[in-house]
Amino acid sequence: SQTIHQWPATLVQPVGSPLSLECTVEGTSNPNLYWYRQAAGRGLQLLFYSVGIGQISSEVPQNLSASRPQDRQFILSSKKLLLSDSGFYLCAWSLGGNEKLFFGSGTQLSVL
């Protein structure tokens, strides 16, 4: 069966510090991968998605970036965090051609 791992679960970072969140999927090949952000009390905003290694699409302009160095690995990064980057970050995967999403457990990021 497929599983998705996301870490860390919580993170407190100072403004201006770098960020790296990692997500890996097991039990499937060539998944579509997604990063979503959920601000406190808000809905989900799609940040990035990827349909294959090295293929990243950005949905909104921001100081975040994403990379997919391996088929089942998706990384969210920032060189310098802003206060507005605080939120709950969710990684998700789906099978190609099927939009049903399976979510990771999330990372609660607080930028202070």
Place this chain on the structure above:
Amino acid sequence: ELKVEQNPLFLSMQEGKNYTIYCNYSTTSDRLYWYRQDPGKSLESLFVLLSNGAVKQEGRLMASLDTKARLSTLHITAAVHDLSATYFCAPRISGDYKLSFGAGTTVTVRA
């Protein structure tokens, strides 16, 4: 761009009573998902509605889809405390594989 509106955004339910959450979306969509999120947790898929007129039921929850009206509803029958959570609808633009999420409806069930 597919815009999704859920209402109400907050819903205080009394145990044992029935309630409905509405999900309207702006452009043609051929399928729609409902997800549940417990506080501080990830999202769990509840239903997928694949066609106009589709109805799915599980326990006290029933979801329906009217693609012509661009409307989905999530009906809660005889609310109980363990239904307290945030519920999201997520339609898919026809021909796309990405989902667009509503802002969520936060449900609190009180005795």
